[in-house]
Amino acid sequence: MAKTNDGVLKGQRALVTGSSSGIGREVVKEMAKAGASVVVNYRRGGDKANEVVQEIKDAGGEAIALQADVSKEDEVQDMFKKMIEVYGSIDILVNNAGLQRDAAFHEMTLEQWNSVISVDLGGQFLCSREAVREFLRRGMVPELSSAMGKIICMSSVHDGIPWAGHANYAASKGGVSMMMKTLAQELAPNRIRANAISPGAIKTDINKSVWGTPEGMKGLLTLIPYGRIGEVSDIAKAAVWLASDESDYVTGATLYVDGGMMLYPSFRTGG
Ligand code: BGC
Numbered sequence: 001m002a003k004t005n006d007g008v009l010k011g012q013r014a015l016v017t018g019s020s021s022g023i024g025r026e027v028v029k030e031m032a033k034a035g036a037s038v039v040v041n042y043r044r045g046g047d048k049a050n051e052v053v054q055e056i057k058d059a060g061g062e063a064i065a066l067q068a069d070v071s072k073e074d075e076v077q078d079m080f081k082k083m084i085e086v087y088g089s090i091d092i093l094v095n096n097a098g099l100q101r102d103a104a105f106h107e108m109t110l111e112q113w114n115s116v117i118s119v120d121l122g123g124q125f126l127c128s129r130e131a132v133r134e135f136l137r138r139g140m141v142p143e144l145s146s147a148m149g150k151i152i153c154m155s156s157v158h159d160g161i162p163w164a165g166h167a168n169y170a171a172s173k174g175g176v177s178m179m180m181k182t183l184a185q186e187l188a189p190n191r192i193r194a195n196a197i198s199p200g201a202i203k204t205d206i207n208k209s210v211w212g213t214p215e216g217m218k219g220l221l222t223l224i225p226y227g228r229i230g231e232v233s234d235i236a237k238a239a240v241w242l243a244s245d246e247s248d249y250v251t252g253a254t255l256y257v258d259g260g261m262m263l264y265p266s267f268r269t270g271g
């Protein structure tokens with residue numbers, strides 16, 4: 001059996017924002033399993049982050065937990081500084097931290113709008129900028145990867161599907177998509193790759209109010225041609241591939257991991 005540090009990310013250093021729970025938690029664990037030394041970033045709830053660190057260490061991996069609110073420039077810069085102190089540099093950034101603050105359009109407060117935009121889009125900008133600065137400072141490390149650095153932006157099917165009651169969230173994900181593509185275009189000559197993963201409905205706390213009841217789950221499944229809700233492992237495997245040299249020629253791409261949610265399933269019987 002392959003040892004943990006024999007994986008496709010052997011020797012690389014990965015930061016996964018918002019990785020004490022949900023999708024991020026599985027992504028960070030899968031990256032560690034693939035051989036990366038990882039940072040488990042969290043905003044609140046250090047206990048959960050420490051638990052993830054312990055799980056990774058128990059499995060033979062390397063991990064530390066670092067607290068930072070990704071919407072705060074000084075906290076993000078401080079987190080990168082600490083990561084570089086401990087691991088020497090960064091090779092992989094997964095911009096995963098995100099939240100929803102749902103409201104009907106005409107009732108949405110500026111605070112609800114700003115809190116989502118500043119974390120889900122602003123946080124991705126701040127972390128990507130620090131990662132790119134470090135990639136450029138450090139240069140290529142050919143024994144670790146064919147790319148100078150890799151950035152994976154966690155987006156959503158709502159970078160394309162409008163979503164009533166979630167204008168702030170859909171706007172942030174649409175923004176993530178264009179930020180990622182612009183970043184990819186601008187930095188491809190430096191061999192920095194940027195891609196996005198757009199999950200559909202994945203079973204986590206963020207959408208528990210929907211899948212948590214039989215009626216909710218039934219309604220949700222009408223939107224998923226593949227006939228099942230997504231699991232965090234579906235996303236984590238895609239993230240490891242996008243971070244590895246297996247996807248070396250892929251940049252500026254969005255990988256929809258959504259059981260076909262983007263395929264307009266209501267048109268199977270209409271139109
Ligand atoms: C949202 C989930 C939702 C899914 C599909 C995700 O981006 O965070 O709450 O279930 O999109 O609509």
